[in-house]
Amino acid sequence: MTVKMINLTIDGKKIGVPEGTTLLEAAKLEKVKIPTLCYHDDLCIAGNCRVCVVEVEGWRVLPAACATPAMEGMVVYTNSPLVRRARRDILALLVSEHSTQCTTCYRSTNCELQELAAEYNIDNEIYINLIKDKHFTIDRTSWAIEKDETKCIRCQRCVRTCAELQKVNALDVIHKGANMKIATFFDTVMSEVVCTNCGQCINRCPTGALTERRYIDEIWDALGDPEKHVIVQTAPAVRVALGEVLGFEPGVRVTGKMATALKHLGFDSVLDTDFAADLTIMEEGHELLDRLKRKLVDKEDVSLPLMTSCSPGWIKFIEHMYPDHLGHLSTCKSPQQMFGAIAKTYYAERKGLDPKNIVNVSVMPCSAKKYEANRIEMNDSGFQDVDLVCTTRELGHMIRQSGVDFKEIPEAKFDPFMGDSTGAAVIFGATGGVMEAALRTAYEVVTGREVPFDGLNITPVRGMDGIREAKVKLENVLPEWSFLEGVELRVAIAHGLTNATQIMDDVAIGNSPYHFIEIMACPGGCIGGGGQPIPTNAEIRRKRAEAIYTEDEKMVIRKSHQNPEVIQLYKEFLGKPLGEKSHHLLHTKYVRRERV
């Protein structure tokens, strides 16, 4: 079918666009940027901020460019006096209901309202300040997300994110008119609702209304305390995104610079979550093989498919939404928590440190990790396993505060001893990465051979499709795995919780054809996490994912079971995967939660 072309005139220039193109898109094709606030690439059109209004000849009103399709013969002006005046008025209105304390705002210089208000030179004295008469609150109850009503401009991007991308609906619109605001169910505090802490709303908030709860000061305090031994671990997705908040383009790998900067900040030991990711693969891979054995050989009633448990947003989601199916979750802790537990036991022992003096800091692309670290289950070392979690964005702030010239500093390596990692670990940062890492190891354990994919790159599990699946046939297996001979291992990957529900609905009715499923709460996996630099869109996430896979290819060792430090850890401390110590330190339980 050929696409019908629509002819129209934009700012005096005649153009043709395919039918269905909005005026906003049409202008973009002409390299004209129409300002927007409620519009976001990842979300459906709302058309409610009205900042993108344009003038159309013969029209009684100024339509919103984002919500108006190009029509034959239209004559559009994107920058007429009428349009400019209307835009200024609308921006001034938004400013009048917004707390304009930009100097103290965490999102200052990265705020879309601030940018537009400056661009249009908005005088915030034009209209009456509406904030002071309203009983707004700043909700700091959640471990992960802060919600500041005084900065909300009601664009509803967060609402659409929570509904469309995540199917959580923790945030919605309540009341109408002057009292209309974004709130949780019955305006309950954030810590008490279905919120999964994924932070996708933060990534799409144009202002500082939704931010991660910040631990920057606590981290500086720990670094300044001579009694404390402060360890930092950095998640794989941080190294491909941190550059964005420090002057680099999306997709630039800054692993070495990050290590240098962290040392400069004063951490006693700069280590890598990737080490724990390799450890996770050892445990989770063996858990999968163990469940398969119990099912196929012992005919036990075990829960299959096995589902990954690395993403704390996903964990809280399944606890709320599918509490009857928690048995499918791997009991493995996430890499962050494995790292924490090992650091305060094994690491402390070897380094001769008192674990009570160890402060575990982790830098995560994620806001849910803040919540995860504070779960009551996460105290297996005898202390809170991970003490302080900061996001990629917070680390960016700290580096700027420290005065380090990030662009110019040399590259360094992670410190030894829990700083070693493999390519399998680094791809944890992208959707499909855990699956690929697990397959690289599990296949080799079972067959003694490398996975049958060119250069270890299991391409079917990669990419950005919401749900992907793959099959790997196990043949000529080693004698102890003979029960798996001829078995076709079926796996699936989903990212974004809306996609997860599609998979989960099948699992819930016992209809899932898979053995192993990877689920990440955030679009794109951790590289698109709620703690990552703002803005985000499909293009940025693709670049970050590309960087992740490049990082993998550059690694000497690319299979988790070959990580020498992990091998050493098992030899010296844990014994074997799924062993008793592992069970105590590296595995966890889940909780049934209400759906409010």
Add this chain to the structure above:
Amino acid sequence: MAKRKLKRVDLIFSQDCSCKDILTAALKKSREEIIQELIDSGLKGRGGAGFPTGLKWKMAAAEKGNRKYVICNADEGEPGTFKDREILDRVALKVLGGMALCAYVIDAREGYIYLRYEYRFLIPKLEKMIETFHKWMDEFDLDFRVKLFIGGGAYVCGEETSLIESMEGKRGEPRNKPPYPTNQGYLGKPTVVNNVETLVYTMMIMRIGAEEFKAMGIEGSSGSKLFSVSGDTHKAGIYEIEMGMTLEDFVKEFGDGDTKAVQVGGASGFCVPRKRFKETTIGFQGGLKGFSLPTGGSMMIFNSSRSMYNVLHNYLEFFEEESCGQCTPCRVGCQQLLKGIEAIKRGEKSHRYLNDLMRLSETMKLTAKCGLGQSVANSFASIVENFREEMIY
């Protein structure tokens, strides 16, 4: 402009005809004939916006697909109107008849009456009427059923796309247009949303014919209309009058001799001061010269004892609360207008601030997402322009 006296009409509430007979005759006509007759009659929507009814039906009829809906908008919420309540109370079968006509024309099988929350007392009566109506439908062999849907009590749900959203179980908020409901309405299917009174008039046109209907009223505003008269009058009530009367004639008939202003079209309408009564005609803007005002039928009369500041304040309080809150111009604009006139009255803002507020109301008119936000400027600008000193002192 031709001088006209008020001409009373008795179509809507007349009992001298049987709905069933009208339907029997009408359903013998082809769809195209009915559409043409409605177009010829010049009937425009009686909810206030005045979209040509025949054209609306034609657009929905042209849509493909076998699931279409007819919705009767009985969410009568405009301050100062109370005609639809009376129609549903007294001649509900005429409304249902109009829905059946529409269903026949556009090929719909389901219809809904979206009843204002505050009109719940009508439910038992309407249910009984619907039962009778369904028996007729069986007799006519017309596969059409009507259900009641009770609104939640929001003014904005009188706006057709908000109404549809609320029927779908969502927040009652206007949609982006296009697409219009005749193209994608309830559940994404082609939908005709007509005001209660409009539906009755479609039946009346079937009875008296397009010619006779068009003979009433003036060019661009044919036929008659129900007016809800309230305020400083001894004759508050509902009156069916030919379109095209001048406000002067209206005030002569209904005013108390001391009329200072008439608010035509409710809070979202225009305020007309005494000096403009003569030149103001009630009707849709069309080929008419002079000042003509459309209305859903709300006519509020104010005499000289009334403070127009209080009147405007009351309207703005209403809008500040009834805005759905979705779009910026309406949500924040209404608050600013209200707070603005308060600040001027208290002397905290200079009277020149009224000019800023006038400009703001103009922006709201141009940029708000739906008719609610766009029409706030109507009452604001017309009151401020004509009673500026009352706003300041």
